[in-house]
Each structure stands twice: as structure tokens, then as C-alpha cells.
Amino acid sequence: MKPINEMSVSFPSCSANESFSRAAIASFAAQLDPTIDELSDIKTAVSEAVTNCIVHAYRNTIGIIYITCKLYENGRISIRIRDKGCGIEDIEQAMQPLFSTSEDEERAGLGFAVMESFMDVLRVTSKPGQGTSVTMSKTIQRRRTEKNH
């Protein structure tokens, strides 16, 4: 299926860009007329993925985070968040709730669990030393439009 609209944005992995990235995606997703709850789910999932890039992929360094976002006719939004950081050795282990490699900072280890439960589909691919790509999508429920005229 061809997207009806798409956008991409890239930015350095400074933590100040966490709020920028989720606001940018939320603003683009607004075209699908999501509910406040759906928008909040998307923002939270994006925030988790971007934070992973900053805290893990580019730990102790600054690299570029690439986001591509596509909207489809049936109300689906697909978001791909990619980095060229350290990569993940064991994706299955990384996705376990409460697992975190970050000990110096207080990480709950819930990033992937949140993405998984707040979005419909989550796919993670990674190559150690080359980077990680997280693709997630959610179908925005069509609301019955009440016409007053």
C-alpha cells in the first residue's frame, strides 16, 4: 500500500531532542484525527525509542537519529526510528521487561515493553556495531463522524 503522506526528520542525539521528536510525530499524526489517548500512546512510544538511541545506541557520544513517518489511507501510522550506534547483541533479551544494561542511570528497563503495548506492531532489527532500526505502527480507529447538517 502506498502512503498518503510521509515525512522524515533527523537530529543529533541530545536529550533536549526527546520532546522535539515526539511533538513532531504527534503533530504529523494529527492528520489522521487520533483521539487524545491514541496520540498520547504514539508520543510515549516515540519517546521510548528515541531515548533508547540516546542512552544506549549513542552512549557517551552524539550521533544522528533518523525518523521516517508514513500515514496510510486506512488510518495506519508507521514510524521508523533508526540510529547508527552500537547495535544490540541480543534483541530478545533487550526486549524483556525490566532488562536494562544501563546501571549508572535510573532506567526502568521498560522501553520496548511500552512500545509493544502502546503500539499495534513493533519490529526491531539490529546489527552490533552498525545500528538499530525500530519500526512500529498503529491503526487509528475511525470515529463515526457526526454530521450536524
Place this chain on the structure above:
Amino acid sequence: MGVRLILREGEMTAVLSGEIDHHSAREIRGAIDEAASKVKPKLLTLDFSGVQFMDSSGVGLIMGRCKLLQIWGGSVRIANLQPKIEKIVSLAGLNQLCSIVKDVKIHEAN
């Protein structure tokens, strides 16, 4: 993002506002820990009524404060969560770690 601390009769309240993510959590954590380590309150209330957004960094923030307060036998309660934040709090199972209360009136220190 902001945090305002209120001390009253050995209890501490942190009134949080704005969005809590990995970026803002650092500052909030610093402010709370600095004051709490001196005062060693028996109860720390985290008031979320002014928080519009929170990701799992906020969960880490709450878990970390629970651990800190445990050092001197204190406890943490989280108050006034907005519905969209409740979802992540329940996903994290924070109700097993601290008490969650609604409609708590935060009294300003006189």
C-alpha cells in the same frame, strides 16, 4: 518542566509539572534527592497533577525515589495521576512499590 518542593511536619511533597522524560528526569531527581537526603522525610508525595506527559523515565524516577526513601524507612506515594499517565504506571506495576492516591490536596507551606 519544573519541580517545587514543600516541606511540612517531616513530610515532603514534590509538585511536578510539564513533561517527564529522560531529559527532564535528571533535574527533578537532583532537586528531590538533594533536599530529601538532608531532611530524610518519612513520607514523600510526588504530585503529578501538573504533569502532561510521562514515559518510562518517569517510572525509573519513581522507582529510584522509593529505593532512596527505603534507606531511612520512609515511603513514597504518588498522587493525582492523569488518566493518560495511569496507563504507564499500571504497566510498570508501580502499585506494588508505592501507594497511589487520588485527589490529594497539596497544602502549601505557610
